[in-house]
Amino acid sequence: MIDLRLDEEQQLIQDTVTAFASEQIRPAAHEADETGTIPASIIDKAWELGLIQASIPEEYGGYGQSQSAVTGTIVAEGLAEGDLAIALHALSPRLVVDAVLHLGNEQQKKSILPRYCGEKFAAGSAAVLEPRWDFALDKLDTTAKTDGDGFVISGHKCFVPLAREAQDIIVYASDDNGVTGAFVVQPDTPGVEIGEREKNMGVRGLETYEVAFNDCRVDGGARLGSDARPLLRRARVAQSAMAVGVAKAALDYSLDYAKDREVFGVKVAQKQAIAFMLADMATEIDACRLVNWEAAWNLDQSNDAAREVAMAHRYASDTVMSVTDNGIQVLGGHGFIRDHPVEMWARNGRGFATFEGLASV
Amino acid sequence: MIDLRLDEEQQLIQDTVTAFASEQIRPAAHEADETGTIPASIIDKAWELGLIQASIPEEYGGYGQSQSAVTGTIVAEGLAEGDLAIALHALSPRLVVDAVLHLGNEQQKKSILPRYCGEKFAAGSAAVLEPRWDFALDKLDTTAKTDGDGFVISGHKCFVPLAREAQDIIVYASDDNGVTGAFVVQPDTPGVEIGEREKNMGVRGLETYEVAFNDCRVDGGARLGSDARPLLRRARVAQSAMAVGVAKAALDYSLDYAKDREVFGVKVAQKQAIAFMLADMATEIDACRLVNWEAAWNLDQSNDAAREVAMAHRYASDTVMSVTDNGIQVLGGHGFIRDHPVEMWARNGRGFATFEGLASV
Amino acid sequence: MNFNLSEAATKRKELMSYAAQELMRPISRQFDEEEHTEPWDFFNTMWEASKGSRESTSITGDNPTQEEKPKSAAKASEGTLIAAVQIEELAWGDAGLYLAIPNPGLGGAAVSAAGTAEQKKRFLGDFHEGKPRWGAMAITEPHFGSDSKQVATTARRDGDEWVLNGTKIFCTSGYRALELSEGFVIVWATLDKSRGRPAIKSFVVPAGTPGVTVSKLEDKMGIRASDTAQIVFEDARIPADNILGTEEIVEKGRAGFKGVMATFDATRPIVAASGIGVARAALDFVKDTLAENGIEIRYEASRNEMTVLESEVIDMETQLQAARLLTWRACNMMDRGERNSCEASMCKAKAGLVATKLTQKCVELLGPLGYSRKLLVEKWMRDAKIADIYEGTQQINQMIIARSILGYSSTELN
Amino acid sequence: MNFNLSEAATKRKELMSYAAQELMRPISRQFDEEEHTEPWDFFNTMWEASKGSRESTSITGDNPTQEEKPKSAAKASEGTLIAAVQIEELAWGDAGLYLAIPNPGLGGAAVSAAGTAEQKKRFLGDFHEGKPRWGAMAITEPHFGSDSKQVATTARRDGDEWVLNGTKIFCTSGYRALELSEGFVIVWATLDKSRGRPAIKSFVVPAGTPGVTVSKLEDKMGIRASDTAQIVFEDARIPADNILGTEEIVEKGRAGFKGVMATFDATRPIVAASGIGVARAALDFVKDTLAENGIEIRYEASRNEMTVLESEVIDMETQLQAARLLTWRACNMMDRGERNSCEASMCKAKAGLVATKLTQKCVELLGPLGYSRKLLVEKWMRDAKIADIYEGTQQINQMIIARSILGYSSTELN
DSSP: OOBOSOOHHHHHHHHHHHHHIIIIIHHHHHHHHHHSOOOHHHHHHHHHTTTTGGGSOGGGTSOOOOOOHHHHHHHHHHHHHHOHHHHHHHTTHHHHHHHHHHHOOHHHHHHHGGGGSSSSOOOOEEEOOOSSTTOOTTOOSOEEEEETTEEEEEEEEEEEETTTTOSOEEEEEEOTTSOEEEEEEOTTSTTEEEEEEOOBSSOTTSOEEEEEEEEEEEEGGGEESSOOHHHHHHHHHHHHHHHHHHHHHHHHHHHHHHHHOEETTEEGGGSHHHHHHHHHHHHHHHHHHHHHHHHHHHHHTTOOOHHHHHHHHHHHHHHHHHHHHHHHHHHGGGGGBTTSTHHHHHHHHGGGGTOOSSOOO | OOBOSOOHHHHHHHHHHHHHIIIIIHHHHHHHHHHSOOOHHHHHHHHHTTTTGGGSOGGGTSOOOOOOHHHHHHHHHHHHHHOHHHHHHHTTHHHHHHHHHHHOOHHHHHHHGGGGSSSSOOOOEEEOOOSSTTOOTTOOSOEEEEETTEEEEEEEEEEEETTTTOSOEEEEEEOTTSOEEEEEEOTTSTTEEEEEEOOBSSOTTSOEEEEEEEEEEEEGGGEESSOOHHHHHHHHHHHHHHHHHHHHHHHHHHHHHHHHOEETTEEGGGSHHHHHHHHHHHHHHHHHHHHHHHHHHHHHTTOOOHHHHHHHHHHHHHHHHHHHHHHHHHHGGGGGBTTSTHHHHHHHHHGGGTOOSSOOO | OBOSOOHHHHHHHHHHHHIIIIIIHHHHHHHHHSTTOOOHHHHHHHHHHHTTOHHHHGGGTOHHHHHOOTTTSSSOOOHHHHHHHHHHHHHHHHHHHHHHSSSOHHHHHHHHHHOOHHHIIIIIITTTSSSOOOEEEEOOBTTBSSOGGGOOOEEEEETTEEEEEEEEEEEETHHHHHTSSSOEEEEEEESOGGGOGGGEEEEEEETTOTTEEEEEEOOBSSOTTSOEEEEEEEEEEEEGGGEESOSSOOSSSTTSHHHHHHHHHHHHHHHHHHHHHHHHHHHHHHHHHHHHTTOOOOTTOOTTTSBHHHHHHHHHHHHHHHHHHHHHHHHHHHHTTOOOHHHHHHHHHHHHHHHHHHHHHHHHHTHHHHHBTTSSHHHHHHHHGGGGTTTSOHHHHHHHHHHHHHTOOTTTOO | OBOSOOHHHHHHHHHHHHIIIIIIHHHHHHHHHSTTOOOHHHHHHHHHHHTTOHHHHGGGTHHHHHHOOTTTSSSOOOHHHHHHHHHHHHHHHHHHHHHHSSSOHHHHHHHHHHOOHHHIIIIIITTTSSSOOOEEEEOOBTTBSSOGGGOOOEEEEETTEEEEEEEEEEEETHHHHHTSSSOEEEEEEESOGGGOGGGEEEEEEETTOTTEEEEEEOOBSSOTTSOEEEEEEEEEEEEGGGEESOSSOOSSSTTSHHHHHHHHHHHHHHHHHHHHHHHHHHHHHHHHHHHHTTOOOOTTOOTTTSBHHHHHHHHHHHHHHHHHHHHHHHHHHHHTTOOOHHHHHHHHHHHHHHHHHHHHHHHHHTHHHHHBTTSSHHHHHHHHGGGGTTTSOHHHHHHHHHHHHHTOOTTTOO
16 A cells, blocks of 8 residues: 555654754765865764664674665665765765675675674775766776686776775676676775876765776676676665755755845745745655655565666756755855855755766665 | 847838737637638738738739848747737748749749739648658658659648648658658649648647648649758748747736736736746747747848757747746636637647748748 | 555556546547537446445545544545545546546535535435436636635525525536536635635535526636536525534634635645646557657666657656655545645645646647647647646645745735 | 847957957866965956957946947947957856956946946046956845845945945955955945935945955855955945935936946846856857767757757757847847846846756766866856856846836835
8 A cells, every 4th residue: 555654663764864964964064065074073973873784684794674775765865965975975885785785695795794894984985987978877988807717897987985995896897798797896906096086066075086997807706796787776766865865955954044034025935936946846855755765665676676766866866956056046145155055065966967876775 | 240120121010910910810819719710801901911922023923022031030920929820821822932932943933923922812831741740851751753754742741731722732742862852732633632621739720631642743843942941941930930929929918917817915917926937938938039030030141040940949839838838827727718818829839849831931 | 665556546546447448538539529518428327336336436536535534544544545546547538527527526525524414414425316416616706716715705694594696617517516417516605705714614505596507618728528617696595504614703723714725635636636647648648659669768878879759758757756656645644634735735736737748748749640639649738737727726836835844824925 | 130240249259269268268277276366367467458448348347338328329339249249258268267357347337337427537547557456346235135225334424425334245356356456346335224225325435445344255156266255344434426426315217226226237138148158168068079979969850869968959059049149139229228127137037047057957968077177067067156146136137027027116026
């Protein structure tokens, strides 16, 4: 029977995450964007919430709680509502954990997962995007050619988060048959060349790098499963949830501003042009969330959900841009000033149409 | 030097045409839509304005005035603001005249043009559209195969205006080399089979027919020039101008309604949601007109203007739909009632994305 | 969280889908072209089918408010949701014919929402006996549309009767309720214009009441199979106990005007569902056409490869599903007895807009065929637009959403 | 009717295009990253170039109002149009650097529009002598944005001086006018708050006036090379004849507040042109990228063949040209001395929206490259947004358009 509510456990997780986001993450968001650094203390506190360890079975050191994509979207949205860069940083271990849990064999799980169950935060990473204007998931330039009992990975990646400190990087490359495969690579593997830290329009708090794979050789055990596209769909669902979180942040902020600020003798929010704009923003955010939940729910039913995910991803990417842009408009001149976070959310929001494999549920 | 005004002559023509449209055409619009018949008296009065004869050189019986595409858009917009069906009917002779003037040789001009310089209205027609969902101008199913010193035309056309009474029908068909050619065919030519009158969502006042060409043989003199695509571009400019006229009609009507009607103690037009909608409608209409004028002006400079025309056509087709739809919204429930013409303009407006070769400048 | 329909919902959906396919589509064009005529065979079939069957009344949206038993039912109710699912199917068949189905309609919804047990029994109890009957709701008047506190129709108490005077417009099924059957119309009238909203009450006016005349049937853009009546009341007398709710002028609470407005919380998701049904009809047709032509939609294709056609189909599917989920959420809440005014307006606003734009796009995508009355696509565009207008225009629903998220009253934002 | 630029316009266009290419683009990224630093080489070069050249001042939009000689000039003037053409080129180069060019700016526009011959001579006459100087305009205050009748900064007459008190924000080039050069700022202040709009006058405050402090430089989303100053006035004293226009409180006419507002008719097309310039920069980059990759735009392709990419490029080109033509029309009217408030707001509203959406789309179309600060595309998205905000937001311009087409006053529609 149709039921579009969170269950009690999910509700509990949402409350925890949003509380953490507003109390711990949001206050640090502006400075992280301006300075490009995220206080380690926040990442450590986030780690203590156990959001990563929860989904890892006990035999590998985790809490062995059920791993639901829907729950993953709730976590992603909640943290991203606080700040996108910090959310991506804090959830980066999932890039590895989720990949291994879904495609890894027993051996791979045993060897990799425990690294992400320790006392302290352990960064994970994924290398998906490539520096070309027409990047497309089904046309990766990076290749992984079979070489004896292993693979040789060659190609350039960009927007690789935390490449320097990551325990593992999941590298997406096209195999001998042109199938997109996922390969677990450690940053110190010979042939892995981590470039300068990137400068992007948004998510400035997050460390991302260009990474070159120069005939980087990995053994056969590095490959996770066969077709890695399901992982990229999970990433899109997580990113769409984060887009909803960013949009939600912009709505709430501009809503408060409009109720507080006066124009022509009344509150800005009492003007239909602004009030109806806020109404549309709220409606679109709710719609995006529901559409994305359905995509996530389909993944939890182990449906391939290619269609649902593509729709949710596209919808969320467009919506977060228009909502954050409207947020700036509601603030008028003040929306253009960095003292207010709305322009940052617009810069961050614009990224979702480009981001691939930056998070997972 | 940039000058986006009409010159005095164009201004005069605009005044004449818009006066005629509001005094003669508009009052007949509703009944023409309901009954499917256009009073001959109106068409005759329109004929007396000399809009067709004006562009025909004196040696063929016309007034020999300059033939400008910009002026053509002014006439098209003005009449269509009165009513689209009546405008298309009254200007139908241009479908033939304009084709012959632009692509015809001396012989063809001599034999055809005088028919459209008489005392009384003489209908012309063009057969462009074909009954398929994916109709495209560069993929005509209708063919004109060389046959001795003539051509054999085969194929099905739809939305052929006034096919029964037309003096000539300009038939667009793909020649032996796949080039789109224009052929002058008389309705009584053997092989021309005019079907039942069509029923469409809009322009119900205009008689249109499906016409089958069953191996219809015409002599070599029937072909106008070589490549006929320039004519289809002129048609698009004329149609875009008519789209602007229809949109303008909807704006003015809903504007008057909103100033007259009260809601929550003030006029509907005093509500920002409605007032700003009207402002956007007005802005888009002006923008569309300017973009289309530029396309027409380029034609007058004998540029091919393929790009400008495509842009203007697409813009006008979208704008007339959204403006007329907003017009309905301004009227609320009354917008859905046929006592008000706005819903008719929306039905007519939707056609512009589909219409091809229905008018000319 | 669950995105699967229950068995019960699926059963009803299939049943309605059958009716849409077999009973409505075959006559859809005829009763669009032949406006103001009566599809009796269809009426009788639907009437027979509905006899004794309570759910069937839900296809008009009166059921949801009956279902509104906060927490009472141990097992979660899904009456509103099932209603929405059914109406999507029926509107997919034909939105005009769906509105024309003989049943208590919005009038029934009002009786269910605000009537006493006795009134429910009297007006709805044997409603499904005998020949087809219609119930209707008359709110709008010539001088106002959205601003329903402007009601100028008066109800004067005279002994044990109410005397109604005034003119109503846009009354769906008003003609069939009053002149084609033994039905009734719920009339909004004021006891005292000077007292504003609280003085507005609704009254049950049965067919055959002297002084009641259907003065005009509107010619419409779409949903032409549905009659939209103008009704004049000249000293129309009805029994004193035909008033719904108390006759005292209560300033606050659901007993008063708010109570009357609350029925919108139930009807808006229903209207949204009907808009979604019409839109889905158009989109299904386009997708079938593409399939027949061997064109498959590549959902994961990149922008450089995806055609405009594919992109537009994906957008339409996304928007349609967005509207549907917003609607189902509002139904969920209603079924749980939660206040859903904001969510009801959200789904109505979204569905109204999506239905309008999507059907317009489908006509465009089908070129000459889309514009021709040989197919039904152009009709769906004409039928869809009403979903963005009645039961509160786009703008009215935006206002309600805005008030809700801003915590504003109707005086703070209007 | 003519869509060709005059020779004069073309010459100016080429000149500015050269400046944009050679002087602005090379330092564009640097002065975006290094906010609040001074591109002195650029300033000096532009300053030298402008010496003696009257047109060059037009690149700030002060020229148009100088040009406003209704019918006086026998030969049609095109000052405003040329200004728009030039500014499109400069903003194509860098919208922040363009705003930072040393010149009388909006302050000069106000002097030209409302000042006496003597004032024009005194404040603008030798403006281009010596070292680079800036003129600026200070209207907005912390407590209001669009609603400029809320001006709370006071001007008190004391002997042969005016004494100003208050705080201004969002003053473009305010810092460079007051602290980096011997420039001036036009300050809107009220003679009597209780008298509303008519009591609001503008005053010329020269650099070095005691009691004037630049209290903050804003960190912005874009146009970071342009300084946006907060200025505090504490008993700042200026000569009595530094008031623009009469000091009596006139209720009506261009002498009063309307006159001050009228400068918007000249500046809005200029702001529109700058937005168009930024948008064109992004679109040109996308089109060049496609060309380099051998992708050609098939303007006449059908929907089933055209890719989303092609379609989006065509839409952007169309919208950009639409905004440009609306802008040129408003300039034409200004140059003919016709009232163009409505048309000026139309082009500003359209250009502001187009610049915003188009640059956002271009970032998207270029994927990882679009989002990276290695290229300028992301910067253009940040620079473009201001065009939909300053000199009247989208909503303010919609209001002005609506009032104009509806014939409403500011009390009837607000």
